[in-house]
Amino acid sequence: MDDGVRMSLEEVGREARAILNAYGFSDDHADAIADTMVAAERDGCHHHGLFRLPFYVKAVTVGRAATTAEPTLSELAPGVIAMDAHLAFAPLALQRAHAPLVARARSQGLAALALKNAHNVAALWPEVERLAEAGLVAFAFTSAMPYVAPHGGVKPLFGTNPMAFAWPRRDAPPLVFDMATSACARGEIQIRLRDGRTLEEGWAIDAQGQPTTDPQTALEGAQLPFGGAKGALLSMMVELLAGPLIGDVLSVEAGEADTARSGAPCGGELILAIDPTRMMWEGDLDRQAAHAERLFALMLQQEGVRLPSDRRYQARTRALQEGVVIAPALHETLQALKAAA
Amino acid sequence: MDDGVRMSLEEVGREARAILNAYGFSDDHADAIADTMVAAERDGCHHHGLFRLPFYVKAVTVGRAATTAEPTLSELAPGVIAMDAHLAFAPLALQRAHAPLVARARSQGLAALALKNAHNVAALWPEVERLAEAGLVAFAFTSAMPYVAPHGGVKPLFGTNPMAFAWPRRDAPPLVFDMATSACARGEIQIRLRDGRTLEEGWAIDAQGQPTTDPQTALEGAQLPFGGAKGALLSMMVELLAGPLIGDVLSVEAGEADTARSGAPCGGELILAIDPTRMMWEGDLDRQAAHAERLFALMLQQEGVRLPSDRRYQARTRALQEGVVIAPALHETLQALKAAA
Numbered sequence: 001m002d003d004g005v006r007m008s009l010e011e012v013g014r015e016a017r018a019i020l021n022a023y024g025f026s027d028d029h030a031d032a033i034a035d036t037m038v039a040a041e042r043d044g045c046h047h048h049g050l051f052r053l054p055f056y057v058k059a060v061t062v063g064r065a066a067t068t069a070e071p072t073l074s075e076l077a078p079g080v081i082a083m084d085a086h087l088a089f090a091p092l093a094l095q096r097a098h099a100p101l102v103a104r105a106r107s108q109g110l111a112a113l114a115l116k117n118a119h120n121v122a123a124l125w126p127e128v129e130r131l132a133e134a135g136l137v138a139f140a141f142t143s144a145m146p147y148v149a150p151h152g153g154v155k156p157l158f159g160t161n162p163m164a165f166a167w168p169r170r171d172a173p174p175l176v177f178d179m180a181t182s183a184c185a186r187g188e189i190q191i192r193l194r195d196g197r198t199l200e201e202g203w204a205i206d207a208q209g210q211p212t213t214d215p216q217t218a219l220e221g222a223q224l225p226f227g228g229a230k231g232a233l234l235s236m237m238v239e240l241l242a243g244p245l246i247g248d249v250l251s252v253e254a255g256e257a258d259t260a261r262s263g264a265p266c267g268g269e270l271i272l273a274i275d276p277t278r279m280m281w282e283g284d285l286d287r288q289a290a291h292a293e294r295l296f297a298l299m300l301q302q303e304g305v306r307l308p309s310d311r312r313y314q315a316r317t318r319a320l321q322e323g324v325v326i327a328p329a330l331h332e333t334l335q336a337l338k339a340a341a
Numbered sequence: 342m343d344d345g346v347r348m349s350l351e352e353v354g355r356e357a358r359a360i361l362n363a364y365g366f367s368d369d370h371a372d373a374i375a376d377t378m379v380a381a382e383r384d385g386c387h388h389h390g391l392f393r394l395p396f397y398v399k400a401v402t403v404g405r406a407a408t409t410a411e412p413t414l415s416e417l418a419p420g421v422i423a424m425d426a427h428l429a430f431a432p433l434a435l436q437r438a439h440a441p442l443v444a445r446a447r448s449q450g451l452a453a454l455a456l457k458n459a460h461n462v463a464a465l466w467p468e469v470e471r472l473a474e475a476g477l478v479a480f481a482f483t484s485a486m487p488y489v490a491p492h493g494g495v496k497p498l499f500g501t502n503p504m505a506f507a508w509p510r511r512d513a514p515p516l517v518f519d520m521a522t523s524a525c526a527r528g529e530i531q532i533r534l535r536d537g538r539t540l541e542e543g544w545a546i547d548a549q550g551q552p553t554t555d556p557q558t559a560l561e562g563a564q565l566p567f568g569g570a571k572g573a574l575l576s577m578m579v580e581l582l583a584g585p586l587i588g589d590v591l592s593v594e595a596g597e598a599d600t601a602r603s604g605a606p607c608g609g610e611l612i613l614a615i616d617p618t619r620m621m622w623e624g625d626l627d628r629q630a631a632h633a634e635r636l637f638a639l640m641l642q643q644e645g646v647r648l649p650s651d652r653r654y655q656a657r658t659r660a661l662q663e664g665v666v667i668a669p670a671l672h673e674t675l676q677a678l679k680a681a682a
Contacts, residue, residue, distance in 0.1 A: 074622065076450060076619055076620065076621065076622065076624070077448075077449055077450025077451075077616070077619035078419060078420075078448070078449045078450065079419075079420045079449040079450040079451050079452075080449075080450035080451065080619050080620060082620075082621065082622070107418075107419070108418060108419045108420040108421075108449055109417060109418025109419065109420040109421035109452075109453060110418075110420050110421065110451060110452075110453050110613075111420075111450075111451075112450060112451050112615065112620065114620050114621065116621075137581075137582075137586060149643075150640045150643060150646045151646065152643070152645035152646045152647065153640065153643030153644075153645055153646040154643060154644075154645075155643055157636075157639055157640065157643070165574070165578050167581055177574045177578075179571050179574060181571075226568045226569070226571045226572075227567045227568020227569070227571060227572050228567070228568070230520050230522075230567045230568060230572070231567075231568050231571070231572075233506070233518045233520060233649055234575075236636070236640075236649075237506050237518075239636060240478075240508055240633055240636070241478075243632065243633075243636070244617075244629045244630075244632035244633040244636070245478060245615070245617055245620050245629065246620050246621055247620070247621035247622075247624070247629070247632075250632075250635065250636050250639075252636075252639060272451075272613070274453065274586070275418070276585075276586055278417055278418035278421050279417065279421060279423075279453065279455050279586050279587050279588070280417065280423065280455065280457075280587055280588035281415065281417065281423070281588075283417070283588070288585050288586065288588070289585075291584065291585035291588075291591075292581055292584075292585040294591065295498075295577070295580060295581070295584070295585070295591050295593075298498055298591075298593060299491045299494065299498065299577075302490075302491060302493070302494030302495060302496055302498070303494075303495075304493035304494060304495075305491045305492065305493045305494040306493065308574055308577075
């Protein structure tokens with residue numbers, strides 16, 4: 001039985017950088033993107049790891065993604081910065097915007113980053129986790145391709161529109177969640193199609209609006225928001241925050257612009273960062289964090305309750321010691337990408 | 342058949358103010374609270390209308406709510422103000438904080454209001470709607486009494502923890518939603534108990550964690566978040582934002598503090614306000630609003646899709662012309678409150 005290829009995290013990073021470089025990505029872009037893949041593999045989020053490399057490659061070979069564009073920073077207000085990615089991928093722009101965003105959140109109490117014209121196929125959690133490591137409470141919102149029907153409707157209009165949240169902790173890594181506002185990830189439907197498995201109830205409808213658990217029918221129909229009408233409200237909210245608010249596209253416009261069907265959406269992302277110590281008199285992160293720890297302890301007292309990022313941090317501990325295992329099929333895909341470069 | 346008592350909105354306001362005054366509320370507090378009730382009755386949200394008067398009265402006659410305390414404003418950072426309600430109800434503090442919050446959002450690009458030590462049994466939408474009427478995008482978060490079990494758990498820990506969002510429109514009143522992160526409102530369970538009706542599946546569990554549709558069993562057990570694990574993440578997020586972030590209580594602490602079982606939670610609320618025109622180069626609310634209107638139009642093209650606040654605004658149009666009808670039982674309750682004052 002083929003168990004896959006064991007790699008250290010350093011090797012994951014080298015592999016990602018080599019392939020990205022081979023397809024024309026500048027070192028800075030390749031490094032920033034590879035960092036997100038290393039973080040994803042390390043934390044057991046393999047769908048955002050090396051698995052994404054073909055998406056990046058397709059976005060530049062077939063689509064209109066830029067490989068060398070330098071992101072440019074603007075100050076729009078004392079509490080607002082914008083980073084224009086100029087059609088490149090988001091990770092480098094986010095990396096460059098991190099320090100200015102932290103500085104403004106600390107000086108103003110809270111600050112916003114409007115990331116624009118960015119291709120984005122990475123997860124949101126790495127950036128909010130990094131902000132929480134700097135002691136900030138952080139939110140991120142991004143829209144994507146039109147896959148999700150509005151509540152009561154039939155046709156795809158919203159993206160899977162994830163939102164992420166991070167809370168700084170003192171004696172533990174940040175508490176983080178990163179969730180699609182759709183009932184399931186797009187990739188989960190594709191994986192179940194590949195594996196011949198059905199979908200869960202409530203994930204999707206067919207083109208006539210009838211519930212379906214068949215992956216192919218779902219891909220031709222629409223995904224559903226999580227949690228019915230309320231999840232749909234959040235989906236719409238993310239659409240507004242990542243689009244009209246910052247002057248970037250709606251999911252449906254991202255879909256229209258991807259004429260080459262690269263599958264890599266280009267659009268906006270909104271990040272908010274709050275300095276907890278500026279949110280109260282004598283704000284004191286130790287005290288605020290200790291108060292939150294009381295909530296987490298009360299949650300964990302109940303059997304069956306877990307904190308959202310715990311599984312990810314457990315995977316991290318293992319991966320830092322043992323490296324990660326890359327599935328044989330993915331390993332072949334990567335070799336083919338290298339050969340074709 | 343008794344159809345209830347028809348009242349103009351002016352009469353609703355007078356009735357509310359008279360009862361609040363009779364129980365010792367200062368004119369400023371009575372006016373601010375009455376305004377929220379008039380707005381609720383006007384918009385067809387009767388559970389937040391005159392129906393709430395007994396809650397206010399009980400909170401001062403049995404509980405520890407203050408009736409005359411003046412809220413005090415502090416500037417914590419260029420983008421952050423705090424309003425201490427000193428155990429009074431939220432509406433006056435929110436009214437007083439509105440103009441400073443708008444001013445800071447415009448000058449800084451975004452701003453936060455930490456409302457502290459406030460009793461709150463009103464809805465969140467009036468304040469975010471008012472901010473959106475001033476051209477801002479607004480969020481509000483508040484926690485409450487411990488009614489909701491964390492995902493996978495059995496015991497009540499989170500409040501019904503609502504969040505609200507508002508988006509300014511040009512030729513229409515703001516788009517607003519205000520939703521509990523629980524599957525249903527607390528009041529809905531109480532109403533179904535009173536009316537002898539069962540609950541929907543997924544709303545609640547019994548004290549052993551088994552699903553129940555019996556209202557009394559649900560009240561002795563726990564409510565559930567909407568949308569399973571994802572809704573529970575939002576519930577936890579609201580808990581952190583309205584509590585530890587701003588130095589106020591967790592829902593479970595609000596419950597512990599309400600030793601008199603008045604049912605009126607005292608705690609924190611976080612409001613965020615963003616000036617859209619500061620979120621992009623040449624930010625232009627007309628253009629940004631028009632872009633959002635494209636999304637709304639695409640939503641409404643689909644049969645069966647509605648915008649979240651439409652029903653409320655339709656009720657408003659009717660109520661401004663015809664007044665509202667107060668149920669006989671509520672009318673009796675109000676007369677009894679007056680007699681007992």
